[in-house]
Amino acid sequence: MSEATKNLSLSFLGAGSMNGAILRGIIASGHDPQLITATVRSDNRAAELRELGINVLVNEQDPEANKKAAASADIIFLGVKPVGITQMCEEISPSLDASKVVVSVAAAITLSSMQAHLPADQPVIRSMPNTPLMVGAGVVGISPAASVSEVQTKLVIELLSGSGDVHVIDEEQQNALSAISGSGPAYAFYLAEAMANAGVAMGLDEKLSIALARATVAGAGKMLADPEANPAALRKAVTSPKGTTEQAIATFDEQGIPKIIAAGTQAAAARAAQLSAELG
Numbered sequence: 001m002s003e004a005t006k007n008l009s010l011s012f013l014g015a016g017s018m019n020g021a022i023l024r025g026i027i028a029s030g031h032d033p034q035l036i037t038a039t040v041r042s043d044n045r046a047a048e049l050r051e052l053g054i055n056v057l058v059n060e061q062d063p064e065a066n067k068k069a070a071a072s073a074d075i076i077f078l079g080v081k082p083v084g085i086t087q088m089c090e091e092i093s094p095s096l097d098a099s100k101v102v103v104s105v106a107a108a109i110t111l112s113s114m115q116a117h118l119p120a121d122q123p124v125i126r127s128m129p130n131t132p133l134m135v136g137a138g139v140v141g142i143s144p145a146a147s148v149s150e151v152q153t154k155l156v157i158e159l160l161s162g163s164g165d166v167h168v169i170d171e172e173q174q175n176a177l178s179a180i181s182g183s184g185p186a187y188a189f190y191l192a193e194a195m196a197n198a199g200v201a202m203g204l205d206e207k208l209s210i211a212l213a214r215a216t217v218a219g220a221g222k223m224l225a226d227p228e229a230n231p232a233a234l235r236k237a238v239t240s241p242k243g244t245t246e247q248a249i250a251t252f253d254e255q256g257i258p259k260i261i262a263a264g265t266q267a268a269a270a271r272a273a274q275l276s277a278e279l280g
């Protein structure tokens with residue numbers, strides 16, 4: 001990490017699941033927790049975050065919390081629900097200037113809708129992260145507005161690269177990326193849940209079945225983490241000709257699992273488009 005990136009002050013406004021995962025990943029990658037401020041709505045999440053050594057401001061106790069956190073930061077991550085993003089842009093606008101970069105992690109909220117609620121030419125990035133950033137194995141798609149300088153984009157990429165892969169993409173691709181990598185961890189957990197339930201249906205003890213499914217999906221994920229890994233090749237290496245796996249995969253194909261997965265991801269992208277239309 002460059003000195004410039006190491007010295008960045010960061011604020012996470014709305015430190016729930018996603019912003020919490022990003023800040024944990026950034027701390028694990030070596031960023032000084034004292035340079036990090038998080039805001040939360042109420043006190044019940046604050047203690048857990050303070051244990052990380054970061055500064056935590058509670059909105060219910062200090063209505064200026066978000067403004068103060070934005071004023072003290074070089075990079076400001078907006079981590080509230082999509083419906084709250086433009087209001088938050090307005091709230092923090094008095095604390096902003098062109099040296100600061102606002103990064104939204106919200107699904108569906110467009111650069112233009114944020115720009116309409118931020119000072120003119122405010123550097124702003126639309127991003128779509130995922131929660132495995134917290135364990136250094138995340139994916140983030142970022143789409144910087146024209147107002148973001150190359151240097152600022154590089155700093156954000158370097159900051160996030162410590163906890164995952166960063167892809168710079170056209171904003172038009174954000175909903176598709178979100179349907180694959182933003183929501184994707186849930187699909188992997190869903191697979192693990194379904195495998196565990198299937199094991200129980202075949203007579204395995206529930207605890208054992210969950211342990212088998214958990215370790216198997218995690219182990220397969222570790223193998224896939226190799227940048228050279230090819231999912232189809234790894235699958236074939238498990239699938240002995242005329243063996244047991246072949247029967248499982250043939251059944252999955254017959255029952256249309258690939259089509260079902262395509263339909264699910266399309267539904268996720270369509271929901272993002274619908275939210276964009278509703279929320280701007």
Ligand SMILES: NC(=O)C1=CN([C@@H]2O[C@H](COP(=O)(O)OP(=O)(O)OC[C@H]3O[C@@H](n4cnc5c(N)ncnc54)[C@H](O)[C@@H]3O)[C@@H](O)[C@H]2O)C=CC1
Nearest residue numbers: 014015016017018040041059079080081082105106107129
């Ligand atoms: N959960 C995920 O895996 C992903 C979530 N996202 C995006 O992240 C955003 C947040 O989602 P989650 O983290 O899942 O939700 P969450 O509900 O866990 O986090 C939102 C947090 O913001 C806090 N908050 C709300 N209003 C606030 C305010 N005015 N001031 C300070 N804090 C405030 C809430 O108390 C909550 O802790 C959404 O826009 C979502 O689209 C994006 C990618 C993945």
Ligand SMILES: O=C(O)[C@@H]1CCC=N1
Nearest residue numbers: 106107178182183184
């Ligand atoms: O479910 C959601 O809307 C968010 C965006 C991607 C993952 N979680």
